[in-house]
Amino acid sequence: MTRQSEEAAAKAGVVVRELREIDEFREVYRLFDQIWHPDPHNAPISVELMIGFAHTGNYVAGAFEASTLVGASVGFRAEGGALHSHVTGAVMGRGVGYALKLHQRDWCQERGLERITWTFDPLVRRNARFNLVKLGAMPEEYLEDFYGAMADAINEGDVSDRLLAVWQVAPEDRGQEVSHVEALPALLASEGERPVIRGVQGDRVLVGTPRDIEALRRTDPAAAKEWRTAVRTVLGGLLGGGGRVIGFTDRGEYVVEVD
Template identity: 60%
Template sequence: MTAEQITAERTAAERSEAAARRAGVEVRELREIADFEAVAALFDTIWKAPPTAVPITVELMIAFAHSGNYVAGAFEGERLAGASIGFLAGPPGTTLHSHVTGAAVGRGIGFALKLHQRAWALAQGLTRITWTYDPLVRRNAHFNITKLGARPEAYLPSFYGRMEDAVNAGDESDRLLAVWPVAGPRVAAACACDVPEPAPAPADAVVALGERDDRPVEGRGDGRVLLVATPRDVETLRRARPATAAAWRRAVRASLGGLLDDGARVTGFTAAGEYIVERS
């Protein structure tokens, strides 16, 4: 291991510990069945999934932890307040795929878990962490792109098929694949700043997908830099106006998915809830 790698690993661990202190938690890897059962109970309060559609089972967490994968929890004293589970992915020796993370929103616990995950990955000699998220959920896009410095690299239509939990039921499970190069300068800078500012919309950007009266509006697709809007609160739309939520799903799939399929790349996410997409 080089001196630069040792320094990066040490700095990542320090930032992880600092983020945990700010959130008022201790983040640690889990080994005991009682801890895995507490994760299952916590996730049930978040997703309210039927028994046949839980995010992850206790048995699978045990197997992951036993075989050297990532299973960690954030504790407030003795109470579990968040957890994250990931598994080693290909190419071998390079990637951790973060399968599921759940925590209270707005308290910094999710940020602390991700920084712990990053420090763990660097200590294992890994170069990146990947995960999927719903492209319509603004707070997740802001968290992943702005706060963590990750970048979506692929649009995955109906990735998980039909989902029956309280968060996703009634909608298709389109996902973006986020890629987090754990030693990259953008990621290191994001992890050093607790609340980075959202990216401003470039002056030359054109609107590929806009919003009017909470509905998607198709724009132009001929710019080098394009903006793709998202709904203000898709989870409320799914419950109150499912047809509008479905319209947003189709519109973002066609616009953002089409651009990524054509080789464009996401470079930021604005305060107004727009993906900034640039053609090469």
């Protein structure tokens, strides 16, 4: 492990390691069940797949606080010298997810892999901030309803639009710093809890996100659906037209460089 990943694990109070035993995979399954509360037919990953992935040289790792599993990540090798990180879940607010991602990056470096990819919901502001700002990954593609209907406590009632994040394994390859964002025009902004698309132009524009989409799905489903449609139209349209996400603001906006 690199010094950075060791420090992150120590700060989170965990030990991160690869998993090999069937009882460990069952622990991961139980942890993911506690995080997502999925329908039994919609589990993020099965014990059998984890066994198969680990046995064939893919990535299955867990973060342990003493003997208690508090985070896990499962990924598989993909074309182009990449690891696709299929699912990662951890207790929130302690840096466990960050420790897992750095361990995953070390694992890829040791095996000569150049990139790590994963998908995330573009409406979940904290995930976008973690991916783009904390890690330095950048979205490269907008994927409409990528997983189809997802029957779990977090995604229920919404379509599964996702952004494909790409994280360069080399530590020096980080997302670029974006300055003076307060002067950029907002193509998609928030008024109250509702999205507003504005007719602005510029070489760089801002695309806003809802303050808390998960809470909004429960309290105002109509507003949540408006946000999904607006972000798909604006951010999806920009990326589909050759635009490039280059950052994420403190206010929860994607910074997009327009082609």
